Amino acid sequence: MELTTTAAIAHKIIKAQHAEGTLQLRDSTLPPSNSLDRLIDxxxxxxxxxxxxxxGAFEPDEQNYPTAxxxxxxxxxxxxxxxxxxHALMQT
Structure with a gap:
């Protein structure tokens, strides 16, 4: 199966032991590159x-589990x- 990447983004979850994680969200997609294609492959x-x-299956309760x-x-x-x-998915 050949994959075609139309957009990619990488966010960071910063997590210290025994603490809530914080999100470092990127505001733009990653530029297309051979390195990105190799990583995805x-x-x-x-x-x-x-x-x-x-x-997997999505939870029917979309209020509390909004991924779907x-x-x-x-x-x-x-x-x-x-x-x-x-960004919305990272908040889930």
Missing amino acids: EIHAAYKKRAGKSH ANLREHFQQQAADFVATS
């Missing part, structure tokens, strides 16, 4: 090798851009 290959592959709603807003309704969607 390596991550994809690592997940493909995992023995316990399964499919965030993804729907971006992919189906095209109401949120990629960066805004990634």
